[in-house]
């Protein structure tokens with residue numbers, strides 16, 4: 126599926142805050158999504174980052190001056206405003222927030238904003254004391270009631286040394302929110318349960334059995350479903366990935382904990398998408414103390430864990446159930462067996478053990494097998510795209 130901002134005209138507004146350097150990365154992410162990006166910088170933003178970087182990355186002239194000569198007779202702030210599909214100001218200073226809230230138009234960016242009719246997303250970033258002033262809070266409330274989207278800053282250590290709210294979220298998170306605002310809300314009202322990541326089966330207090338699943342595929346599915354308006358619960362094994370915005374996240378360790386969480390949460394779900402790589406076996410006994418390396422050989426006796434997918438399949442009633450099959454060979458055969466044995470609606474099969482597909486990568490090459498016996502083979506895609514295609518198929522096919 127193409128990104129919702131592919132070929133769309135996005136205007137990135139950059140004002141004079143310390144986080145202006147992050148907007149370079151944000152621009153790069155927009156370009157990666159194949160958006161057409163124009164950049165408007167305030168004069169003060171130029172004190173923090175050079176226009177050349179933005180011009181080179183966007184391959185478009187950067188606007189900084191309302192009265193600059195643009196070669197033809199066009200009025201840039203009006204033309205760009207008419208053509209824009211979305212505007213994002215990151216970072217937004219206290220100053221530009223105040224100007225937009227008050228309807229002031231005294232430079233290229235603030236004048237452009239007054240002429241815009243598309244969604245405007247504002248990302249405040251400033252020192253905590255500034256952020257907490259009544260004036261800034263009032264202005265942000267005004268922006269929200271005027272219909273603008275505000276992405277609240279994160280808390281953390283700021284450049285000025287203070288710890289508190291005011292930090293610009295990471296560019297990936299801002300992109301995620303932008304996609305969410307612009308996505309069709311075709312999963313609105315649907316309750317979706319997603320599982321992700323590996324599990325860890327304890328051998329002793331310092332060792333476990335696990336697998337290389339990074340959780341990226343499941344997190345991508347949870348993000349995509351949230352972006353499309355779904356109520357999403359994500360149950361995940363140990364991963365380094367941050368909680369997706371607006372998703373209820375349950376973090377578990379072992380297969381047993383995963384099973385309990387899934388059986389509890391499935392009661393309230395209509396769609397269940399299981400991407401987790403749950404251990405099939407766990408040590409039959411767990412040592413209370415660290416096992417010392419005295420013997421040359423150590424035999425671990427393993428026992429089977431519960432087959433969560435199969436049990437969910439048995440109790441699924443009219444829920445839609447999707448499983449993932451990671452195989453190293455005979456994908457079609459194993460995925461087909463899984464589809465029937467576990468009472469699934471869709472199996473997303475992928476061959477793991479390749480550098481661009483499967484565990485830990487950002488891309489995946491999958492085949493979707495449907496319960497009516499048909500299948501679709503996809504080229505190598507970003508996991509975010511695989512997630513959206515899967516949701517499309519869930520809505521259409523089953």
Ligand SMILES: Cc1cc2nc3c(=O)[nH]c(=O)nc-3n(C[C@H](O)[C@H](O)[C@H](O)COP(=O)(O)O)c2cc1C
Pocket residue numbers: 139140141142143144167168169170217218219220221250251252255
């Ligand atoms: C080193 C430095 C860092 C600054 N960082 C911020 C900031 O993060 N957020 C903010 O609102 N203002 C910040 N300011 C103040 C703004 O640059 C100032 O209010 C300016 O008028 C903003 O202009 P603009 O909104 O037209 O870009 C900073 C100023 C300096 C000197």
